[in-house]
Amino acid sequence: MDKKIQMVDLKGQYLRIKEEIDQALLSAVSETAYINGPQVKTFIESLKSFNQVNHAVTCGNGTDALQIAMMALGFKPGGEVIVPAFTYIATVEVIALLGLTPKFIDVQPDTFELDYEQLEATITEKTVGIVPVHLFGQCSNMEAINAIAGKHDVAVIEDTAQAMGAEYIFADGRKQFAGTVGTIGTTSFFPSKNLGCFGDGGALLTNDAELAQRAHMIANHGQRQKYHHESIGVNSRLDTVQAAVLNVKIKYLSRYADARRTVAQKYDIALADIEGLTTPKQAPYSTHVYNQYTCQIADGRRDALKAFLQERGVPTMVYYPIPVHLQQAYRQYGYNEGDFPVSEQLCKNVLSLPIHTEMELETQDYIIEQIKDFFAYGNNQ
Ligand SMILES: *Cc1c(COP(=O)(O)O)cnc(C)c1O
Numbered sequence: 001m002d003k004k005i006q007m008v009d010l011k012g013q014y015l016r017i018k019e020e021i022d023q024a025l026l027s028a029v030s031e032t033a034y035i036n037g038p039q040v041k042t043f044i045e046s047l048k049s050f051n052q053v054n055h056a057v058t059c060g061n062g063t064d065a066l067q068i069a070m071m072a073l074g075f076k077p078g079g080e081v082i083v084p085a086f087t088y089i090a091t092v093e094v095i096a097l098l099g100l101t102p103k104f105i106d107v108q109p110d111t112f113e114l115d116y117e118q119l120e121a122t123i124t125e126k127t128v129g130i131v132p133v134h135l136f137g138q139c140s141n142m143e144a145i146n147a148i149a150g151k152h153d154v155a156v157i158e159d160t161a162q163a164m165g166a167e168y169i170f171a172d173g174r175k176q177f178a179g180t181v182g183t184i185g186t187t188s189f190f191p192s193k194n195l196g197c198f199g200d201g202g203a204l205l206t207n208d209a210e211l212a213q214r215a216h217m218i219a220n221h222g223q224r225q226k227y228h229h230e231s232i233g234v235n236s237r238l239d240t241v242q243a244a245v246l247n248v249k250i251k252y253l254s255r256y257a258d259a260r261r262t263v264a265q266k267y268d269i270a271l272a273d274i275e276g277l278t279t280p281k282q283a284p285y286s287t288h289v290y291n292q293y294t295c296q297i298a299d300g301r302r303d304a305l306k307a308f309l310q311e312r313g314v315p316t317m318v319y320y321p322i323p324v325h326l327q328q329a330y331r332q333y334g335y336n337e338g339d340f341p342v343s344e345q346l347c348k349n350v351l352s353l354p355i356h357t358e359m360e361l362e363t364q365d366y367i368i369e370q371i372k373d374f375f376a377y378g379n380n381q
Contacts, residue, residue: 005354005363007315008192012358013256020248028244037240039247046250047203050165051177055212057204058238059219062161062188065202067094068236069157069184070129072204072214075100079128084114085323085335086343087133091159092324100128102333104325106340110281112294113140115342120148129155134163134178136294136319136352137194137260139286142168142181149182156182160205162291163187164195165257169285178286179205184215189238189246194260194289195253197242259357260290263364267293267353270368274375276301292319296349305374306351312370317352 014021028039040058047056059065075081077099083091085104095102105118112135119130130149132140142158149156160166160179164187167175179185187193189201204215214231217224222233238246249256268279278296282288297305306316323343325335337344354367 003363005314005367006356007317007352007354008356009358010191010196013356016358017248017252021245024244024248025241028241034240035237037243039240039243040238043238043243043246043250046247047205050250050253051180051205053177053180053205054207055205055209057212057215057219058243059202059204060236060238061200062159062186062190062193062202063090063094064219064234064236065186065188065204066090066131066157066159067098068215068218068234069186069204070094070098070100071218071231071234072211073129073155073157073183075128078126080124080126081129081131082114082119082122082127083131083324084133084135084343085325085340086112086320086346087135087159087324088161088320089324089327090161091131091133092330095131096330101126102324102330103127104333104335104340106342107135107346109342109346111138111140111283112136112346113138113283114145116141116144116148119145123148123152123154127152127154129157131157131159132182133159134166134286136280137163137166137289137291138280138283139163139166139168139178139181141283141285143171143285146182155184158182158185160185161188161190161193161202163289164193165253166289167287169287171285175287177205180207183208184211189242192291194256194291195246195249197245197249199239199242201238201242201246202236203238256357257287257289259359260355261288263355263359264288264290264293266364267355267368271295271371274372276375277371290355292317292352293355294319294350294352296346297351298349300348302349302351305371308374309367309370312373314367314370315354318347318350319352320350321347323347 166178222231
């Protein structure tokens with residue numbers, strides 16, 4: 001391979017829509033409405049219409065979106081929030097920062113979503129919320145989660161940072177976009193997410209008008225009216241220039257998802273028969289937008305495969321190497337090794353392969369060939 005293989009090809013993606021993007025950026029720059037410019041309002045409308053949801057609130061990033069959601073829901077210090085142990089740290093960070101107590105639970109070994117039995121068993125009088133994470137681009141089983149949440153009257157915050165554009169499929173066949181099925185959904189426009197801007201950005205989605213209003217107020221220093229501060233808020237905004245980029249890219253979001261799915265299907269077929277490698281499971285209750293294509297490598301050979309591929313110019317990533325409950329900063333919550341065996345095992349097994357909207361057939365053929373090589377004979381370390 002003469003071309004450097006990448007996990008994500010942001011440059012290639014940009015070049016394909018360069019003219020539109022450059023135009024949008026230039027307008028935003030020359031119009032000088034850098035904060036809350038008209039592009040932000042346009043993007044909020046596009047985001048609502050894409051996701052078929054009544055309210056969208058933009059903010060500075062996906063981590064802020066989670067924090068704003070919990071503040072808008074009125075979570076008070078001491079409340080418990082249930083969260084999977086196998087996730088990105090942001091999900092847990094904001095819980096801790098708000099003085100809430102993270103209650104970890106294990107995940108399912110095939111879809112990586114939270115374990116429903118543990119979810120119900122972990123709910124106490126103090127539980128205020130559940131954060132299902134739609135990890136790697138596929139929805140958790142929202143009907144199961146909503147049923148448990150409803151029974152105990154707790155809020156459901158869908159962490160949709162990796163799943164923008166995925167659709168939850170109800171038992172009756174009805175579909176609804178990820179982030180619009182729970183109480184509130186949060187997302188991120190970090191460049192490598194499925195809908196990425198050229199820096200940081202985030203948003204909240206909900207059908208609850210009052211909740212949306214509170215979220216909007218909190219993201220804007222707790223004010224509805226300038227210099228009248230009703231609640232303690234934060235300063236978290238989506239920049240006008242980022243909104244300008246997103247207004248272009250949201251038009252391509254469905255096509256981007258299709259491109260990722262095409263890559264995933266090719267991996268699915270090519271890697272299906274490799275003993276020792278498990279391809280990601282597609283759940284019946286969700287479409288998959290493959291923010292990551294995450295395999296599991298058996299028998300402790302994950303790191304050897306990673307090194308083998310690296311040597312042959314194929315980058316891979318481990319999302320995530322350490323479960324949240326074993327991260328140093330979260331040891332204070334009293335969890336130990338062995339508490340969540342599935343999450344702990346996944347951290348040793350998972351390997352994400354290159355997947356993006358610009359993947360070329362020959363490049364993917366080359367990647368697949370190297371993986372097959374490893375399992376055929378590169379594997380005697
Ligand atoms: C990226 C991500 C976030 C945080 O988004 P930022 O925009 O980087 O703050 C939160 N949760 C998950 C699961 C993520 O992947």
